[in-house]
Amino acid sequence: MTDIMHSENQDEMRPYGSLKFVVFTILWLVAVTGLTIGMIEYSNSPGNPGEPPAQWPDVKQLALNQSKPTLVMFIHPHCPCTRASLGELEIIMAKCSGRFSAYVVLVKPEGTAADWAETGLKKSASQIPGVTLVVDDAGRLAQEFQCKTSGATLLFGQDSSLIFQGGITSSQGHSGDNAGRSAIVDILHGRIPEKIKTPVFGCGLVDSMCAMGDVN
C-alpha cells in the first residue's frame, strides 16, 4: 500500500508519469507503427496484371467502338477493393463523357451460382452512366483479355490497339488521385499520359488466376 502510494506520488510529481509508462508508450508506438506499415505495404501490393493482348481480341460479347476508344474493366463481383476502382471509373466517365465507350465485365468463375454476380458492385457499376455491364460466365472474356486481377482496366483505341492497361487506384480499395486514372483521362483528352501501364490492386478474378504480383 505504501509502495503504491509512493508510486502514485511519484507519478503525480512527473508530468508524464513513471519511466515504465514512457517505455510502454514507446513500445506501443513501435508496435502500432510496425503493424500499420505492414498493413499499408499489403494494401500497396498490386495483383497479377496479366498480359492483355496488344489488339482487340475477337470476342462476341464485346464490341470495339470504331469511332472512339473503348474501355474495358474486369471486376470480381465480390471484391471489396474494386469499389474504389468503380469510383475512379465514374470519375473518368464524368471527366471524359462521350469520349469513349466503357464496359464493365463481371467475371463469374465457373461453377458459381447463377446469381453469384448479383452483388452491390454490379449494382454500383450499373449506376455509372455510359457503362455497359457484361457478365463473363466462367471467366472466358477475362481469359481472352488475359486479365487476372479485379479492377484491371484496358483502353483500346479506335484502331483496336491497346493504349492503356492497369489499375485505376493507388492501392487496394483506395480511392483518390492515382496514375491510372490520370493516364486514361490524359489519353482521352488527347494528352500524353505519364504512364500507359499501372499496377492493379484487387482480388483474383479466377481461381489461381488472381495471384498477386508485380505487373512490372
Added chain:
Amino acid sequence: MTKKINTLNEDTEKSHSRVLLEDFQGAIHKRTDRLFVYLMLFQWLVGVIAAIIISPKTWEGAVSQTHIHVWAAIIIGGLITSLPVYLCLKRPGQVLNRHVIAVAQMLTSALLIHLTGGRIETHFHVFGSLAFLAFYRDWKVLVTATLVVTIDHFVRGVWWPQSVFGVLTSSHWRWVEHAGWVVFEDIFLFISVKQSLKDMRNVSDRQAKVENLNLVIEKRVIERTKELHQEVVERKRAEEALRDREGLLRSTLESTAEGILVIDGKGNVTHTNKKFQEMWRIPDHIMEMKNAFKMREYVLNQIKNPEEFAKKSIKELLTCSEEITELIEFIDGRIFQRYSRPLAQSEMEGGRLWSYRDITQQTKSEQAQRELQEQLDRALRIESLGHLAAGVAHDLNNTLGPVVGYSDMLTRELPKDSKAAIRAGKIKRSAEEAAVVIQDLLSLARRGKYEMHPTNINEVIESYLDSPAYEHLKERNPITKVEISLYPNIASVLGSAPHLSKVVMNLITNAFEAMPKGGILTVVTEQLLTEKLAGKYQNPASLDYTILRIRDSGHGIAKEDIARIFEPYFSKKSLGHSGSGLGLSVVYGIVKDHKGLCDVQSEIGIGTEFILYFPVSHVVGVPTKGEQTKVTGGIEAILVVEDSLEQRELVREIIDSLGYFVVTAPDGHFAVDFIKTQPVDLVLLDMIMEPGFDGLDTYREMLKFNPTQKAIVVSGYSESDRVQKVLNLGAGGFVKKPYSIDTLAKAIRSALDKSPVLAQI
C-alpha cells in the same frame, strides 16, 4: 499594516488561483481522458464494423477469405486503443495520457482512412480528432497530434509517396500542404484553447477571490461566532449571577422581619413579601390582584384612623418625594412602624416603597420598661428620701425628744389650767405634729414599724372626724358639705390605727383642697366581696375587702396624671399651698403595707373618688378606742445608753421621775464595761450611736456577759433590720423617738415585767 495584509491576501489569492486553475485543468484532463476512453473504444468498434462491412473478405475467383482489413481493424485498432484506454483508466489526468491519445487518435485516423479506402470524408476524422483533443485545453497536445500527421506525411511522402499520395512520385513538399491544413485548424484551436485558458484563469481568479473572501468571511464568522459564543457564555453567566442575586434578594426580602410593599406610579403592586401579607392579613385573592387600591380598601377597616391613613397613602404615592416614618395603630392594639420612600429606579418613576415593622411587642416592652424604669426611679427617689428621712428623723427626733419630753413634764408638773400648762401643752402638740411629719417621711421610706391589730375603719374615720386637725380643716373650708356614710358592723381590718387615720386624713385633706370653692365631700365605707376594680389600677387578690371611698366634687384629675398621683411630690397644686407633697404617696405606702389596693376614678369637672380596699381581718382584736393605761413606774435599776447629751439627760429625768434608779452611759463601750461591774435590770439602748458600735453591737457584748440582760431599744428611725435583730436577741421593746413619758413608761414596765429570756447570740 492594511497594505501588508492586502499584499499578503493578493499573494494568497494568486497562489490559490494557480491551484484552482490547476484543479480545473486537472478536472478537465480527467474528464477528457474519460471522454477519449469511450471515444476510442467506439472508434475501434466502428473501425471493425467498417472493415467487416466494406471489406469483409478478399477473393480469388470463387474462393474467399477474411480480408486483411478486418484483422487490421481488430488487431491494429485494438492495439492503438489499448494503451490510451489503459492509461486513462489507470491514472487519469496525467500529461502522458493526452499525448498518447493524440498519437493514437491520429493513428486511428490513418487506420480508418485506410479501412474506408481513403475516402475524403474519412479524412475529416483527423480534424474532428484535433477538435476533440482541443478539449484538453492544452496546445501541446495539438502539437503532438500535428507532429504525428506531419511526420507521417513527410516520411511517407519522401520515401513512400504512393502510400499516402497515391502516386509513385510526388513533390517533396506535398506533406507541407497536408500538414498546413492541420496547422490551419490548429491555429483556431490554439486561439480557442488560449481564450479558454484565459477564461479559466479569470474564473480561477474570481473563484480564488471569492473563496479568499469566503475564507476571510468564514474566519470573521468563526471569530464572531467565538465572540458571540463568548458573549452568550458571559451573558448566561451574568444571567445566572443575576438570577442568584435575584434569588438572594428575594430570599432576603422573604426572610426579613419587615413587610415590604412596592407600588409603581400607576398603583400596581410590583413587589411584596410574605411577611407583608401576614402582617396585614390580606387574603391571597386580593394579593393576586396586584392592585394597591384594592389592598388599601381591604386593610382600612383594621386601622384606628382609616380616613387619615387613606389620604396619606395616596399623597405619599403620588406627590411625596421624602422619606417618611410614622406609626400605624390598629383597632386590635397592634402597632406598625411604617417607613416609606420614593423609588430610585427611573423605570418605576413615581413608585414608592413601604416597609412595615410590627412594633407591638416592642412598644409594649418599651412601655413596660419605661414603667419599670419609672418604678425604679420612684423606688430610688423613695430610697433616697428614705435615707434623707432617716437622717432627718434621727436628728429631729433627738431634737424633738426634749421638747416633747420636757413639755410633757411641764404639763404634768404645772397646774392643769394654768397658762403655762396650756402653753406647754401647745409646745408638746406642735412638737408632736412635727414628729408626725417625720413619721410621714418614715412611712414613705417604708421604715416605719406598724403595730397591726384588728382595726375598725369606721372608728378610725370617726376618730379623725373628731380630731382637732379635721376641725381645723373644716373651719378653713366652711362651704364644703361633708357626707358620711359608714357601713354598720363593718368588718375589721388588720392594721395600724394611727396609720389608717393618716390615710383618712390625707385623703380628706386632699378632697377639701380639690374643692377650694366648695363642693361635696363624701366618705363611705362598704363591705363587699371583691369584684373587678373599676379603675384597673391594680388587680386585687381574691379576698373580701372593707372598702373606703372618699369622693369629692372638685376639678378632677387629668387622665394622664392619674397614674402618677401616688408618686412622691407629684402635685398639680402650687407649692407651699398644701402639705408636704407626700400625702398620696404616704397613703399609697400605708395601703400597700396593709396589703390593700388603691384605686382612683376621676373626671375633669366632675370630681375624684379614691377607693381603698383593705383585706378583711378575721382576727379578734383588742378595741382601738378608749384604751387608756395608767402611767406606772418602778424601782429597778436602769442603764440609759445614749450618745446625745440632751436626750440622755431627758431620759434620765423621765425615768428618774418614774421612780427608777437611773444611770447613764454616753456610748456602748462604756455601757458594756459598766454592767460588767454593776448589773442593771434594764438597759435603755439607743440604736444609733458611734459608727461601728451601735445599739445592736452593744447589746451583743452585754449578752456575752449577761445572756438574760433585759433591754429596750430606742431610735429616731423607724424600726430597721438592726432594731429587729436587737429585738430578736431578746430586747423587750422598741420605742421610737420622740416619745412621751407614757410611751416610755409603758415600754419600760412591759420590758421589766417580761420573763428573762436566754439570748441566742
